[in-house]
Amino acid sequence: GDSVTQMEGPVTLSEEAFLTINCTYTATGYPSLFWYVQYPGEGLQLLLKATKADDKGSNKGFEATYRKETTSFHLEKGSVQVSDSAVYFCALSQTGANSKLTFGKGITLSVRP
């Protein structure tokens, strides 16, 4: 079945550092790929998405590119802020009426002032 693998965490960075969070997936066909973010005490919310190969999703300074050849969707941000401290989840969804989101385990990011 479909699966999503995220790098082990947690990750601790200083403010303004460069961020990369790795995500790879295993799936048949051409799924859509997502990054969700969970701030403390809240539910998950969509950060960005990409629906086909070579698409780049971006939002709030974060970017991720759908790489079919490496089955990856790594999340990057050039300069993190303390407010980016959260848990980040990579996910995929197949097309179709009965599609569901398959999530990775999530990774906790802490940004120090």
Place this chain on the structure above:
Amino acid sequence: DAGVIQSPRHEVTEMGQEVTLRCKPISGHNSLFWYRQTMMRGLELLIYFNNNVPIDDSGMPEDRFSAKMPNASFSTLKIQPSEPRDSAVYFCASSLAGAGKAFFGQGTRLTVV
């Protein structure tokens, strides 16, 4: 729109008691998902519905867990009898079927003592 609404936000109950968690999806959404989040196991999909019909309940851990969706605007997740290992944050999410991205509620933090 108010988003996905879950109640209660917090629940503390004694082992052996029945627990009912409630969810109101976003109006117009026809897919609904129940997830459980723990430190050890991360985010797990328990069950999801399309058009009020359960599509996949393979994530429901035991017969003690049951979920219903009597209409498009309401769903319940019931645990009977509850056990300490059921302590977790339970999330409900909704989406348009096939759209991929889902909208999450703020979760119910369940503690079974």
